[in-house]
Each structure stands twice: as C-alpha cells, then as structure tokens.
Amino acid sequence: MAKLIYFFEEGSSKDKGLLGGKGANLAEMTRLGLPVPAGFTITTESCMKYLEEPSFFEDWLKKDVLEAVIKLEAETKKSFTGDENILLVSVRSGAAFSMPGMMDTILNLGLNDLRVQSLARLTSMDFAFDCYRRLLQMFGEVVYGINKDKFNIRLQKMEKHFSKTAADFQEKEHLQVIESFKELYIENERVFPQNPIDQLLEAAKAVFKSWNNHRAKVYRELHEIPHHLGTAVNIQSMVFGNSGNESGTGVVFTRNPATGENKLFGEFLLNAQGEDVVAGIRTPESIEALQQVLPEAYADFKRYANILEQHYKDMQDIEFTIENGKLFILQTRNGKRTAKATLRIALDLVKEGLITKSEALLRISPGTIDQLIHPIFDPQAIQNVELLAEGLPASPGAATGAIVFTSEKAKECHALGQKVILVRQETSPEDIEGMIVSEAIVTSRGGMTSHAAVVARGMGTCCITGCEALTVNEELKTITCGERILTEGDLLSVDGTAGKLYLGEVPTVVAENDQNLELLLSWADEYADLQVRANAETVQDLTTAIEFGASGIGLARTEHMFFGEERVLEMRRLILAENKEEIREALDKLLAFQQEDFYQMFQVVEDKRMVIRLLDPPMHEFLPSDLNEMKQLAVKLNKHPSIVEEQIKRLQETNPMLGHRGCRLGITEPQIYQMQVKAIFHSAIQLTKEGYTVFPEIMIPLVAEKEELAYVRAFLIETIESIFVNHQMEPFPYEIGTMIELPRACIIADQLAQEADFFSFGTNDLTQMTYGFSRDDIGKFIHSYKEKNVMVNDPFQTLDQNGVGELIKLAVTKARQTKENLMIGICGEVGGDPKSIAFFRNIGIDYVSCSPYRIPAARLAVAHASINK
Numbered sequence: 017m018a019k020l021i022y023f024f025e026e027g028s029s030k031d032k033g034l035l036g037g038k039g040a041n042l043a044e045m046t047r048l049g050l051p052v053p054a055g056f057t058i059t060t061e062s063c064m065k066y067l068e069e070p071s072f073f074e075d076w077l078k079k080d081v082l083e084a085v086i087k088l089e090a091e092t093k094k095s096f097t098g099d100e101n102i103l104l105v106s107v108r109s110g111a112a113f114s115m116p117g118m119m120d121t122i123l124n125l126g127l128n129d130l131r132v133q134s135l136a137r138l139t140s141m142d143f144a145f146d147c148y149r150r151l152l153q154m155f156g157e158v159v160y161g162i163n164k165d166k167f168n169i170r171l172q173k174m175e176k177h178f179s180k181t182a183a184d185f186q187e188k189e190h191l192q193v194i195e196s197f198k199e200l201y202i203e204n205e206r207v208f209p210q211n212p213i214d215q216l217l218e219a220a221k222a223v224f225k226s227w228n229n230h231r232a233k234v235y236r237e238l239h240e241i242p243h244h245l246g247t248a249v250n251i252q253s254m255v256f257g258n259s260g261n262e263s264g265t266g267v268v269f270t271r272n273p274a275t276g277e278n279k280l281f282g283e284f285l286l287n288a289q290g291e292d293v294v295a296g297i298r299t300p301e302s303i304e305a306l307q308q309v310l311p312e313a314y315a316d317f318k319r320y321a322n323i324l325e326q327h328y329k330d331m332q333d334i335e336f337t338i339e340n341g342k343l344f345i346l347q348t349r350n351g352k353r354t355a356k357a358t359l360r361i362a363l364d365l366v367k368e369g370l371i372t373k374s375e376a377l378l379r380i381s382p383g384t385i386d387q388l389i390h391p392i393f394d395p396q397a398i399q400n401v402e403l404l405a406e407g408l409p410a411s412p413g414a415a416t417g418a419i420v421f422t423s424e425k426a427k428e429c430h431a432l433g434q435k436v437i438l439v440r441q442e443t444s445p446e447d448i449e450g451m452i453v454s455e456a457i458v459t460s461r462g463g464m465t466s467h468a469a470v471v472a473r474g475m476g477t478c479c480i481t482g483c484e485a486l487t488v489n490e491e492l493k494t495i496t497c498g499e500r501i502l503t504e505g506d507l508l509s510v511d512g513t514a515g516k517l518y519l520g521e522v523p524t525v526v527a528e529n530d531q532n533l534e535l536l537l538s539w540a541d542e543y544a545d546l547q548v549r550a551n552a553e554t555v556q557d558l559t560t561a562i563e564f565g566a567s568g569i570g571l572a573r574t575e576h577m578f579f580g581e582e583r584v585l586e587m588r589r590l591i592l593a594e595n596k597e598e599i600r601e602a603l604d605k606l607l608a609f610q611q612e613d614f615y616q617m618f619q620v621v622e623d624k625r626m627v628i629r630l631l632d633p634p635m636h637e638f639l640p641s642d643l644n645e646m647k648q649l650a651v652k653l654n655k656h657p658s659i660v661e662e663q664i665k666r667l668q669e670t671n672p673m674l675g676h677r678g679c680r681l682g683i684t685e686p687q688i689y690q691m692q693v694k695a696i697f698h699s700a701i702q703l704t705k706e707g708y709t710v711f712p713e714i715m716i717p718l719v720a721e722k723e724e725l726a727y728v729r730a731f732l733i734e735t736i737e738s739i740f741v742n743h744q745m746e747p748f749p750y751e752i753g754t755m756i757e758l759p760r761a762c763i764i765a766d767q768l769a770q771e772a773d774f775f776s777f778g779t780n781d782l783t784q785m786t787y788g789f790s791r792d793d794i795g796k797f798i799h800s801y802k803e804k805n806v807m808v809n810d811p812f813q814t815l816d817q818n819g820v821g822e823l824i825k826l827a828v829t830k831a832r833q834t835k836e837n838l839m840i841g842i843c844g845e846v847g848g849d850p851k852s853i854a855f856f857r858n859i860g861i862d863y864v865s866c867s868p869y870r871i872p873a874a875r876l877a878v879a880h881a882s883i884n885k
Contacts, residue, residue, distance in 0.1 A: 017076060018059075018061060019059070020058060020059055020061070020062045020076070020077055020080050021056050021057065021058055021059070021062075021080045021081065021084050022034075022035060022039070022043070022056060022057050022059070023054075023055070023056045023057075023084070023087070023088075023091075024039075024042050024043045024046040024052060024054065024055055024056065024057070025043070025046050025047070026043065027039065027040060027042075027043030027044075027057065028040065028043055028044050028047055029041060029043070029044035029328075031043065032112050033060065033112050033245070034059050034060060034061065034248075035057045035059065035060070035110070035248050036057070036060055036109075036110030036111050036112055036247055036248030036250075037110055037111065037112055037113065037114055037349050038108060038109075038110025038248070038250050038347055038349070039057035039110050039248045039250050041347065041348050041349055042055065042057070042250060042252070042347070043057070044327075045324070045345055045348060048323065048324075048327065050320055050323070050324075050345050051320075051342075051343060051344050051345060052344065052345055052346075053252050053253045053254070053255050053344055053346070054088060054091045054092050054252070054253050055088065055105070055250060055251050055252030055253055056084045056087075056088065056250075056251055057110070057248050057249070057250050057251075058077070058081070058220060058248060058249040058250075058251070059248055060111070060112065060245060060246040060247060060248045061246070062077055062224075062246075062248075062249075063224045063227060063246035063247050063248065063249070064244070064245075064246040066221070066224050067224060067225070067227065067228065067246070073217070073220075073221060077220075078217060081216070081217065081220065081251075082213070084251070085213070085216070088103070088105075088251075088253065089103060092253050094253070096126055096212055096213075096216075097126075097211075097212050097213065099130060099131055099134045100134060101138075102126070102131055102134055102135050102138065103126060103253060103254075104124050104125060104126040104127060104135075104147070104253070104254040105125050105126055105216070105251050105252060105253055105254055106121065106122065106123045106124075106125065106250075106251070106252050106254055107121070107122045107125055107216070107219040107220060107223055107249060107250070107251055108121045108122075108223070108249070108250045108252070109121065109223045109226055109227070109247045109248070109249065109250075110247060110248045110249070110250050111227070111241075111245060111246070111247040111248070112245050113239070113241045113245070114349050114350070114352065115232060115235050115236070115239075115241070116352065116467070116470045116471060116474070118229075118231050118232040118235045118445050118448070119223065119226040119227065119229070119232055119247055120157075120158040120222060120223050120226040120229075121154070121158075121223075122151070122154045122155055122158050122159075122219045122222075122223075123147075123150060123151065123154060123254065123289055124147040124148070124150055124151040124154075124254060124289075125151060125155070125212070125215050125216060125219055125254075126212040126215065126216070127144075127147060127148045127151050127212075128210040128211075128212065128215075129210060130210075131212070132144050132145060132147075132148045135147065139256075139259060140259075140260075141186075141187045141190070142185065142186070142187075142190070143256070143258060143259050143260070145185070145187065145190030145191070145193075145194065146182070146183075146185075146190065146258055147256070147258065147289075148190075148194060149171075149182070149190065149193050149194055149197065150289060152167075152194060152197040152198070152201075152208060153167040153197060155208065155215065155219065156197070156200065156201060156204075156206070156208070158219065158222045158223070158226070159218050159219060159221075159222040160201070160204060160206045162200060162201070162204050162206070164444070166200055167197060167200065170193070170196045170197065170200065171193060174189065174192060174193050174196065183287065216251070220249050220251070223247065223249045224246075224247065224249065226247070227246055227247045231445045231446055231448045231449075234448050234449050234452070235448055238448075238452055238475065239474070252346070255337045255339040255342075255344045255346075256289070256337070256339050257285075257287070257288055257289050257337040257338060257339065258287050258288055258289050259287075259339055259340060260287060260340065261286055261287055262310065262338070262340050262341045263286070263287060263337075263338050263339050263340055263341075264284050264285055264286040264287060264288060264306075264310070264337070264338045265284065265285055265288050265289055265335075265336070265337045265338070266282055266283055266284030266285070266300070266303060266306070266335070266336055267282050267283060267284075267333065267334070267335050267336075267465040268280055268281065268282025268283075268284075268303050268317070268321065268333075268334050268336070268465075269281045269282055269331060269332070269333050269334075269351045269353075269465075270321045270322075270324070270325045270331050270332045270334070270351070271325075271331040271351075271357070271361055271364075272357060273331070273333075273351050273352060273353040273354065273357050273464075273473055274353075274354050274356070274357055274409060274410070274411065274412060274464070274473065275354075275356060275357055275360065276331075276353070276356060276357035276358070276359065276360025276361045276364065277360075278364060280303050280304075280318065280321065281303070281464070282302075282303040282334075282464070282465055283300035283301060283302060283303060283463045283464060283465050284300055284301060284303060284305075284306050285300045285301070286301075286309065289337075299461060299462065299463055299482050299484065300463045300465075303317075310338060310341060312341065313338045313341060313342075313343045316343045317334075317336060317343055320334075320343075320345055321334060324345075324348050326370070328348070328350065329365065329370045329371055330350045330351075330361075330365070330379075331350065331351045331353065331357075331361050332348045332349065332350065332351060333347075333348070333349050333350070333351030333352065334347065334348045335347040335348075352470055352473050352474040353473060354387075354411055354412055354473050354476070355384045355385070355387035355388045355476055356388065356412060356530075357473075358379070358380055358384050359380060359384070359388065359530070359532050359533060359536060360532055362376040362377075362379050362380055362536070363376065363532055363535060363536065373539045373542070374543065374883050376536070376539070377536070377539060377540055377543065377876065377879050377880065377883060378880060378883060378884075380536065380876065381850075381876075382850040382873035382874070382876050382877045382880075383476075383850075383873070384476075385533070385872045385873040385876050386869075386870075386872075386873050387413075387476040388527075388530060388533055388872075389526070389527065389869055389872060391414055391524035391525060391526055391527065392414050392513070392524060392525060392526075392527045393414045393509065393511055393518075393522045393523070393524055393525075394522065394523045394524060394525045397522050397523050398518070398522060401509070401518045401519060401520055401522050402518065402519040402520070403516060403517070403518055404485075404497055404500070404508070404517045404518060404519050405483050405485040405486055405497050405516075405517045406483070406485070406515055406516050406517070407458070407459075407460075407480040407481055407482050407483030407484070407485075407486075407515050407517070408463060408464050408469070408480065408481045408482040408483075408515055409480065409511075409512055409513055409514055409515035410464055410466075410468065410469035410472060410473070410479040410480060410481040410512065410515075411457075411469060411472040411473045411476075411477060411478050411479035411512045412478060412512045412513035413456070413476070413477065413478030413510075413512045413513065414478060414509070414510070414511055414512070414513070414522070414524050415435075415437070415455035415456040415477075415478050415509070415510050415512075416435065416437075416455065416507060416508070416509040416510075416521045416522060416524075417434075417435035417436045417437040417454070417455040417456065417507070417508065418434060418435065418436050418437065418504075418505050418506065418507055418508075419436070419437055419439050419495065419502060419503070419504055419505065419506050419507075419508055420436045420437070420438055420439070420450075420454075420504060421438075421439060421440065421488070421490045421493050421504060422450065422490070423438070423446065423447045423448075423449055423450025423451070424450070425450075425504070426438050426449075426450035426451075426453050426454050427449055427450055427453055430453035430454075435455045436453070436454050436455060437454060437455060437456045437457070437458060437508045437510055438450050438451060438454040438456075438457050438458070439458045439459075439460075439486075439488055439495060439508075440457075440458075440459050440460075440468070440488065440490065441459065441460050441461050441488050441490065442459050442460075442461045442462045442466060442467070442468065443457065443459060443462075443466075443467050443468040443471070444467060445467065448471065451468075451471060451472065451475070451477065452475065454477065455477070455478075455510075456477060456478045456479060456480075456508075456510035456512060457472050457477060457478075457479040457480075458479070458480050458481075458483055458486070458508070458510060458517060459479075459480070459481045459482070459483065459488075460482075460483050460484060460486040460487065460488045461481075461482065461484075462481045462482055463481060463482055464481065464482075466481050466482075468481050469481050472512075478510055478511070478512025478513070479510075479512050480510060480511075480512060480515050480516075480517060483515075483517060485497050485498070486517075507519070507520050507521050508520075509521060509522040533872065536876070537565060537872055537875050537876065539879070540875050540876050540878070540879035541565070541875065541879070542879075543878075543879040543882045543883055544875065544878045544879055544882055545857070545878075545882050546853070546856070546857050546861065546862070546863060546864065546878045546881070546882070547567040547568070547841075547862060547863035547864075548565070548566060548567060548863065548864055548865075548866070548871055548874045548875050548878060549566055549567055549568045549569055549570030549571075549625075549627075549841065549843075549863050549864070549865040550562075550564075550566040550568075550569055550570060550571075550865060550866065550867070550868050550871055551569075551570060551571040551572075551573075551843060551847075551865050551866060551867050551868075552566075552569055552571075552572065552867070552868055553572040553573055553574070553576050553577065553613075553617065554576075555616050555617065555620055557867075557868050558617055558620040558621060559620055560868040560869070561868040561871060562620060562621065562624070564868055564869070564871040564872050565871060565872065565875055566624075566868070566871050567624065567863065568621070568624040568625040568626060568627075568863070569617075569621055569624065569625070569626040569627060569865075570627050570776065570841050570842075570843045570847070570863060570864070570865020570866075571627055571629060571715075571776070571843035571865050572617065572626055572627065572628045572629065573629055573632070574610070574628060574629060574630060574631055574692060575631055575632055575633050575637075577609065577610060577613050578606070578609075578638065579638075583606070583609050584638060585649075585652060586602050586605045586606050586609070587602075587606065587638045588638060588639060588649060588653070589601075589602040589653060590602035590603060590606065590688075591635045591638060591639065591667070592639075592653060592655070592660060592663050592664075599687065603687060603688075603691045606691060607691050607694055607695050610691070610692060610695030610696075611694075611695040611698050611699050612699075613695075614628075614695055614696050614699040614700070615699035615702065615703065618699060618700060618703050618708065618710050618712075619703065619708070622708060622709065623708075623709040623710075623711070624711070625711045625713055626711065626712060626713065627713040627715050627753075627774075627776060627841070627843070627865075628692075628696060628712060628713065628714055628715060629715045629717055629755060630682060630689050630692050630693075630714065630715065630716060630717065631681060631682075631688055631689070631692065632677060632678050632717040632718065633677055634667075634669060634672045634675050634676050634677040634681070635667055635676070635681070636664070636667045636668050636669065636672065637672070639664050639667065640664070641664075643661070646660050646661050646664060647660075673781075673784070673790070677717075677718060678716075678717040678718025678719070679716050679717060679718050679719050679724050679725070679728050680718065680724075682716065682728045683724065683727055683728060686728075686731055689728065689731075689732065690731065690732075690735045693714060693732050693735050693736055693739075694735065694739060696712050696714065697712070697736055697739045697740075697750075698739065700712055700748075700750075701739070701740075701743050701745055704745075704748060710748065711748075711749060711750070712750045712751075713750070713751045713752075713753060713773075713774060714732060714750065714751070714752045714753070715752075715753055715754065715755050715774075715776060716728050716729070716732075716752070716753070716754045716755070717754075717755045717757070717778070718755065718757060718758065718781075719754045719755070719756075719758070719761055719768065720758045720760045720761055721764075722764065722767040722768055722770065722771060725754050725768055725771040725772065726771045729752050729771055732752060733752070736750070751773035751774055751839075752772070752773055753772045753773050753774035753775060753776065753839075754768060754771075754772045754775060754776075755775075755776050755777075755778045755843070756768070756775050756776070756777045756778065756782070756824075756827055757777070757778035757779075757780075757781035757782045757785070758781070758782070758785055759782070759785055759786055759823055761827070762782075762823040762824065762826055762827035763823075763826070763827075764830075765826070765827035765828075765830040765831040766830035766831060766833055766834045767834075768831070769830075769831040769832075769834035769835045769838055770834055770835075772838070773838075773839070774838065774839040774840065774841070775827070775831060775838060775839070775840045775841070776840070776841045776842070776843045776865075777824055777827070777840075777841070777842050777843065777844065778843060778844050779815065779820065779824075779842060779843075779844025779845065779846045779847070780812060780844040780845055781844075782820055782823065782824075782844070783811050783812055783816065783820050783844070786816075786819055786820050786823060787811060787816070787819070787820075789811070789812075791812050794810065794812065798810050809851075812845055812846070813845060813846065813849060814846060814849050814851050814852055815846045815849065815851070815852035815855060815856075817855050821855055821859075824842075824856075824859065825859045828840055828859050828860055828861065832860070839862050839863075840860070840861055840862050841861065841862055841863040841864065841865055842856055842861055842863070842864045842865060843865040845866075847864035847865045847866040847874070848864070848866025848867065848870030848871075848873065848874045849877075850873070850874075850877035850880065853874060853877040853878055853881055854877070854880070854881040854884070857878070857881040857882065857885070858881075858885075864878070
C-alpha cells in the first residue's frame with residue numbers, strides 16, 4: 017500500500033498532485049523555514065480510494081491517521097484527547113488546482129463539553145466558548161449538512177436578545193448559544209461527537225466527500241479541472257486569531273489582484289478566525305492598518321511575503337493568523353486575479369527578471385485575453401445617470417442587468433435569455449451556479465478577499481463588494497439605499513472597475529487597446545509560426561481586425577453585402593428576372609454596389625491578402641417567405657403577386673444546405689460570379705493606380721469535383737484577363753482557390769490541388785457534413801450530450817480531431833503531395849479555438865482565421881502551440 021499520510025516536513029511543492037496545492041505549499045513553506053503550524057496531509061489518492069470504496073477508510077486509513085495524531089502530539093507537546101495542554105486542529109481540503117470556497121473546512125476540532133472548560137482555564141472563558149460555538153456550527157454544516165442559515169438565525173436572535181454581538185458575549189450568553197446549537201443537532205436527528213478522535217475521522221470523511229459536492233463539480237466544469245483528481249485533507253494544529261486584541265487573521269495578495277500593482281493588497285480582522293475574512297460576514301480592514309496595530313507582525317509578514325513571491329516566481333495569495341502577537345503562515349498559493357492583473361503581473365515579472373518571455377506567455381490563457389477586450393461604460397452617458405452607491409471594486413468590467421436575489425432566480429432568468437445582476441448580503445459557495453450566469457455580482461458586506469471577490473475575479477465577472485450603503489433584504493427581495501427602494505427585476509448597471517453602482521441601463525463602448533496587451537502580443541508574434549487572419553467583410557470589422565493584429569483576411573463573405581434594403585431588392589430582381597434585359601439591369605446595379613464595397617475593403621486591408629468567397633448560399637435565402645412581403649415585393653418589381661409567389665415556391669428546396677448553392681450556383685448562373693470578380697478587379701485596379709498594393713484571393717465554395725473547380729476557375733480567369741485588357745494594364749498577382757468543406761473534397765484533395773492556388777477549410781460545413789449534425793439545431797441536444805458524457809465539446813466550437821480533424825489531416829497530406837507549397841488555411845469557427853489551433857499547427861496549416869474580436873486570443877494560442885511543440 018502506498019504511503020497515505022505525509023507530515024509537512026516530508027513533502028515539497030513538487031508533490032502537488034499527491035498532496036494537493038495547499039498541502040504541497042505547506043510542505044514547501046516548512047522546508048523554507050517559515051512559521052507554519054505543525055500538521056500532516058492525507059493524500060488525494062486516499063480521497064479517490066475512499067470515494068470509490070468507503071470501507072477503505074476503516075480498513076486502511078484510520079490506523080495511519082491515529083498514528084499521525086500521536087506523532088503530532090509529540091511534535092507540538094500537546095494532547096489531542098487529554099484535558100491538559102490541549103491540542104486543537106483544523107481540517108481543510110486542498111485539491112491540486114485552487115478551488116476557493118468550493119470545498120470544506122472545519123476549525124477548532126477537538127473541543128467538547130469537558131475540554132472547552134480546560135481551554136478556558138488556559139486562556140479565557142470568552143475565547144474558549146467562542147471557539148466551541150464555531151466548531152459546533154462548522155461541524156454541523158460540513159459533516160451533517162445542517163443549513164448554515166439555521167445556525168446564523170439562532171446566533172442573530174441571541175445577539176438581538178442580549179443587545180450585543182457574539183464577540184462581546186459573556187460565559188452565560190456563550191453557554192446559551194452552545195445549547196441552542198446542540199438543540200439544532202437534535203432537531204436534525206444528530207448528536208455532536210464528544211470524542212475528539214471521532215470528530216477528526218468524521219471531518220476527514222466529510223472533506224473527502226466535499227470533492228463531489230454540487231458546487232465543487234460546477235466550479236471544476238467552469239474551470240476545466242478534471243474530476244478524477246480528488247482532494248487532499250490537511251490536518252494542522254490550530255493557532256488562534258480570536259484570542260484577543262493582539263491576535264487576528266487575514267488574507268493578503270503580494271500584488272493587487274484587480275490591477276496587478278506591485279503592492280501588498282489584502283485585509284485582516286482583529287480577534288477573528290480565518291473563515292471570518294473569506295465569508296464576508298464582517299467587513300475587514302486594509303492590511304496597511306496592521307502596521308499601526310501590530311507593527312512587528314506586519315514587518316514579519318512583509319518579509320515572508322517577499323520570500324514566498326521570489327520563491328514561487330508569481331503573485332501569492334497568503335492566509336495568516338496572529339496569535340498573541342506571533343505571526344503564523346497558514347497557506348500560500350498562486351493568487352486568483354483579473355485579466356488586467358494577470359497581464360500586468362506577467363509583464364512585470366519579466367522586467368524583474370523572475371521569469372522569461374515564454375513563461376509569461378504560457379501563464380496567460382487565451383480566455384484571459386478575451387476578458388481584456390471587454391466593454392466599459394460610455395463616459396459621456398455616465399454623466400446623465402444616477403449613482404446609487406459605491407463599494408469596493410472587487411473585479412473590473414461593466415454590466416447591466418435586472419436585480420435578482422438568489423442563485424436559483426439567476427439561473428431561471430438566464431435560461432429565458434435575461435441578463436441579471438446577483439445582489440446578496442454576501443455570497444457563499446452554494447451560489448456558484450448563479451454567479452456563473454450573472455452579468456455582475458454585488459454584495460453589501462465583505463471585502464476585497466471575500467468569496468464573491470475571489471470567485472468573480474477568477475471568472476472574469478465584474479463585482480462590487482462591501483457596498484454598505486445598501487440594505488439587502490433577501491427575504492422581501494428589496495434593496496434599500498437611503499430613501500430609495502429597489503425590487504427584483506429593477507435594472508442596475510455595475511462598474512466593477514470603479515466600484516460604482518448606477519440606476520438603470522448605461523450604454524457601453526469598447527475599451528481602447530491596452531499597451532500592455534500590445535506588448536504581450538508582440539512577444540507572442542515572436543514565437544508564432546502560424547498566421548492569424550480574420551473573418552470580416554464590413555469596413556468596421558476589417559478595421560477592428562487590422563487593429564487587433566490580423567495578418568490578412570481569411571474569409572470575406574460576399575453574400576453579407578447583399579442584405580441591405582436597397583441591395584436585397586436588386587438581388588431579388590435578379591433572381592426573379594424573366595428576361596435578359598432584367599438580368600442585365602439587376603447585375604449592373606449589384607456590380608456598382610459590390611465595386612464600392614471592395615474598394616473600401618481593399619483600402620482598409622491595404623497590402624495584406626484578402627480571401628473573398630464568392631456567393632455561397634442558395635437563392636431562396638434572399639427571398640421573402642411571408643405572403644404579405646411577397647405581395648409588397650411584387651409591387652416593387654411591377655409583377656403580379658401570384659407570379660412572384662409561384663416563382664418563389666419553385667425556388668424552394670427540400671434540403672437547401674445540400675442544394676443549389678456554392679459552386680453549383682456559379683456553374684448554372686455564371687453571370688453572378690462574373691459580376692463579382694468584375695467588382696473585385698475593377699476596384700483593385702483603381703486602387704493599384706492610386707498607389708495601393710492589392711492582393712485578392714478568390715475562393716470558390718462547396719467544391720466536390722475537380723471538374724467543378726476547373727470549370728469555374730476557367731471562366732473566372734477569362735473574365736479577369738479581359739478586365740486587365742480593358743484597363744490596358746499588366747496583371748498584378750492574384751490567386752484562385754477553393755473552400756474545402758465536404759468530406760469528398762478532403763478525400764480528393766490531391767486532385768483539387770491541381771486546380772487550386774490555395775485551400776481554406778470551412779470547418780462549419782465540414783463538421784455538419786461529417787457528423788450529419790445541423791449547426792443550427794445542435795443546440796437542442798448538445799447540452800444533454802455533454803451532461804451524459806456522450807460528447808465532451810461542441811464540435812462546432814472545438815475541432816473534432818478524431819473525425820473531422822483526420823479528414824483535414826488527410827487532405828493536407830494529399831494536397832501537399834501535389835503542390836508542396838500550397839497555402840492552406842482554416843476559416844471556420846474553430847479557427848479561433850485554442851485547443852484546435854494547436855492541432856492545426858501540428859498538421860502543417862499555414863494560417864487560421866477567426867472573427868475580429870478573437871484575433872488577440874488566437875495570436876496568443878498560436879504562440880502557446882509553438883512554445884509547447
């Protein structure tokens with residue numbers, strides 16, 4: 017049997033998988049000589065064995081735990097079961113990946129009715145009974161699942177009855193609270209165990225079980241943490257932050273987790289225990305204030321914080337306790353941070369020489385980049401809205417939504433497509449699902465390190481905490497602020513960057529480019545061996561794409577240019593034309609529209625390559641389906657309504673996705689493709705004469721036969737050459753390629769390469785054709801598939817490497833056998849997906865193309881793929 021328990025001095029930070037993040041870091045801090053209370057860790061492997069077979073605990077683990085307790089007693093020179101020189105312990109979870117607040121903790125374990133009296137003699141009555149009260153509540157919640165609100169309600173009633181807070185209770189009042197809590201156990205058909213060993217064993221089992229609690233599973237799914245890892249259990253001798261005014265507890269980040277500023281950032285509470293800070297029950301003081309209250313402890317903390325950051329080469333999230341003036345470090349981990357802070361910290365650590373550029377790039381996820389390009393409130397509009405209240409700027413961003421007071425209501429509204437702001441006194445781990453679907457989170461209590469703040473920063477959700485001007489009544493579902501009362505459904509706008517709360521809706525604008533982001537992406541480009549282009553066709557999208565660093569345009573969809581009111585009328589005129597004169601008139605008007613479009617597009621793109629896909633959708637997509645619209649169209653075209661209705665009916669197809677579209681349309685109606693290339697080259701020639709360098713790449717869609725491609729290519733070249741002749745101009749470089757979006761096209765890629773100057777894989781249609789899924793209908797069942805582990809990913813968002821990926825790989829291999837240097841790109845939705853990008857790089861793709869706002873993240877993902885090759 018493998019070793020199941022490690023004392024802190026036996027492990028190191030390398031043992032994260034076995035000891036969990038908390039256990040490995042406690043071991044590492046012990047190794048570094050920091051003041052860490054003694055303890056031991058039960059391994060993650062033990063957790064998974066227990067969850068798989070509960071008898072494992074009694075048969076194997078219990079004996080080792082009892083032996084470890086004896087060793088801990090010897091190490092601390094205290095007794096865990098005796099009545100003198102009392103040893104109490106904390107029992108905390110600690111998975112390999114940080115999951116703040118998602119699993120369970122119990123403090124003060126080992127107290128009972130007899131030992132609390134002994135502790136009182138050693139310390140004070142108030143302190144001992146305060147510890148016992150906390151143990152009864154935590155043990156009841158974690159081990160027996162008694163709702164924490166039931167404990168809180170009883171405590172609040174006592175506070176109201178005695179007209180004082182629990183911190184000021186005397187012996188008599190403490191005893192009444194303890195008896196009330198024991199009654200709650202009885203009401204729930206439970207009894208608090210008086211034997212400390214029984215407490216410890218039950219607590220360890222409960223922490224193991226918390227790995228599979230609902231909120232932990234939801235958090236793991238959100239952050240893509242594997243479910244099979246399990247959690248370690250850390251059993252550590254207690255130090256007491258609630259033992260007087262020279263004691264306290266706090267949570268501090270070595271740098272600001274919201275902005276990245278290189279300055280201690282955190283909070284502490286005097287005369288309190290660790291969970292008080294994170295739970296957000298009391299609003300704590302800033303860490304700077306500790307310098308005035310306990311200067312020696314503050315100086316020690318600064319020194320230890322610097323040691324830990326230098327050692328781990330990253331910003332640390334440190335939990336500490338001060339007991340009668342002496343500082344103890346209880347935990348360190350790489351701190352959760354906002355996207356903005358992630359970026360600044362990574363760049364600063366490179367400047368400080370702690371990490372390399374490649375390490376900095378790998379520390380930032382593409383998803384983090386997406387969060388940096390977030391909207392902000394329009395500065396002009398803010399001047400005209402009412403500021404409701406201010407709180408702590410816990411997580412940046414700007415969001416508007418309807419007020420909800422519960423996680424359940426947030427989920428319900430989200431399912432209906434409504435945007436919500438979750439408003440609570442403070443959040444708890446049980447709120448995780450509601451927090452995920454909310455646009456923003458607001459709490460009236462808690463600080464910058466409370467549960468709401470830490471989780472919101474990790475998710476990239478804007479958040480304000482400690483908004484004390486708000487009185488939140490979750491039962492009546494009201495917010496009172498001064499004389500104003502808000503109810504569920506009222507609109508709020510949350511500025512998490514400034515910590516300001518506004519009434520009503522405030523319009524947003526896109527944040528300006530961040531210089532730090534530009535610097536990071538310039539580093540990414542140094543490592544990139546894959547181009548990132550954009551899918552764009554409007555001037556605004558093209559401009560955005562170029563500003564975000566696109567190396568060119570990988571897909572400009574010409575059908576999008578026909579959907580303006582005036583343009584769609586001419587398109588309809590062309591489709592329903594009954595003679596050559598009508599066709600010519602409609603084509604001439606469409607040519608003028610397209611020529612103007614391409615002129616503006618080439619101007620924006622300048623010397624970069626632009627792949628222009630010729631018309632792809634079936635004709636009926638441009639036609640009305642409503643009878644009234646058909647009648648209106650008939651009037652505009654000067655036709656009888658019955659004729660228009662009959663023409664439209666004839667054009668309808670049983671399965672248009674597989675019907676008369678793409679190159680099939682180009683072959684049966686070549687005048688449309690001819691008109692499009694005329695527009696492209698007239699505008700390109702005009703710009704060339706004006707001094708621009710233009711490089712059009714014409715893409716023919718939906719090719720399944722080599723002969724289809726050869727036929728369309730031939731008449732396009734003939735049309736293009738005649739344009740150069742008419743302009744009396746030497747041809748400039750251009751290319752004609754094809755979109756690979758049918759399984760057959762992948763299989764005959766070597767033949768298609770004979771007729772193509774480039775390939776671009778349209779992964780949306782290729783996925784549809786390979787799976788037989790409709791992209792428009794997959795939403796009806798993909799959630800169920802994921803829930804039942806039938807599929808891990810939506811194949812339209814992340815490439816199916818085993819099926820669609822194999823087809824692409826086959827096509828690349830065969831095409832390059834025909835043309836070794838054939839340019840090959842990806843222009844489907846998966847072109848911006850980080851997981852898919854690594855696959856594309858490995859099979860020899862030259863570029864990926866995605867929507868403009870995904871370009872920065874794609875540039876980083878390309879660098880990741882190159883560094884990790």
